[in-house]
Amino acid sequence: MPEGDTVWRTAQRLHQALSGQPLTGCDIRVPRFAEVDLAGQVVLETTSRGKHILTRFEQVTLHTHLRMDGAWHIYRAGSPWRSPAFEARVVLATSSWQAVGFRLGNVDVVARADEHTLVGHLGPDLLGPDWSSEEAVRRIRSQPDRPIGEALLDQRNLAGIGNLYKAELCFLLGVHLDTPVREVGVLVQLVHKAHRLLSANKQRAEQTTTGDTRRDQRLWVYRRAGQPCRRCRTPIASATLPTASDRARDSSQQSAVGSPSQARVSYWCPTCQPPVD
Numbered sequence: 315m316p317e318g319d320t321v322w323r324t325a326q327r328l329h330q331a332l333s334g335q336p337l338t339g340c341d342i343r344v345p346r347f348a349e350v351d352l353a354g355q356v357v358l359e360t361t362s363r364g365k366h367i368l369t370r371f372e373q374v375t376l377h378t379h380l381r382m383d384g385a386w387h388i389y390r391a392g393s394p395w396r397s398p399a400f401e402a403r404v405v406l407a408t409s410s411w412q413a414v415g416f417r418l419g420n421v422d423v424v425a426r427a428d429e430h431t432l433v434g435h436l437g438p439d440l441l442g443p444d445w446s447s448e449e450a451v452r453r454i455r456s457q458p459d460r461p462i463g464e465a466l467l468d469q470r471n472l473a474g475i476g477n478l479y480k481a482e483l484c485f486l487l488g489v490h491l492d493t494p495v496r497e498v499g500v501l502v503q504l505v506h507k508a509h510r511l512l513s514a515n516k517q518r519a520e521q522t523t524t525g526d527t528r529r530d531q532r533l534w535v536y537r538r539a540g541q542p543c544r545r546c547r548t549p550i551a552s553a554t555l556p557t558a559s560d561r562a563r564d565s566s567q568q569s570a571v572g573s574p575s576q577a578r579v580s581y582w583c584p585t586c587q588p589p590v591d
């Protein structure tokens with residue numbers, strides 16, 4: 315699942331390829347917006363807000379969300395695509411480039427003034443100009459009984475954390491994922507760490523939380539079930555979490571396709587992250 319830093323980089327690549335250019339072609343392959351044709355309109359900018367991508371035109375905004383395994387590819391005009399055409403949801407062409415959104419979880423076209431209906435519920439964006447760790451901490455603390463792992467994933471608290479950073483952050487701070495928010499003494503440090511990690515990784519293709527960029531050394535616990543903890547050698551544990559919070563978190567997403575809960579597997583070290591009694 316793409317995390318906030320991957321989405322940030324995707325938006326930046328779209329921005330560099332398309333901004334300032336009029337579209338020479340536009341194909342939106344979702345039934346609700348199949349009649350929308352933005353050809354002839356100039357792309358003003360593409361930006362990210364948490365894990366949402368906003369491509370702005372003079373009157374309207376194209377909103378896309380990668381969800382589980384979506385991706386935007388950018389090709390030279392006329393180059394072959396690297397994913398099958400039937401997986402394409404949006405095709406935006408300029409005289410030089412083709413941007414193709416494959417397997418996108420959400421696609422919406424709204425008036426610029428209505429962007430808030432899509433992203434207005436989000437908390438402070440970890441990679442946005444409005445980032446405020448104080449506000450993120452305040453929002454997380456407003457639900458003191460909630461497990462910290464769940465609170466970190468709730469994009470209304472802070473925007474940009476997915477399953478990977480949730481697991482890695484809780485490991486780094488020695489916090490069990492089920493610890494109620496009110497008992498997390500290192501909450502401020504945890505939120506600061508989230509900001510530092512995403513900021514450090516936003517320009518990289520592969521995230522690292524260990525500081526080591528070698529392929530099998532990049533992460534502490536994520537997708538390492540059964541392998542020894544890098545600190546204490548205890549086998550890393552994993553479990554699938556409940557899904558109610560997924561539905562609540564995304565209740566504002568009318569056009570969601572598929573369930574985001576499919577990949578809600580948690581990873582932790584039972585020794586470094588002891589459960590609270």
Ligand SMILES: [Zn+2]
Pocket residue numbers: 543544545546547548583584585586587
């Ligand atoms: Zn350990």
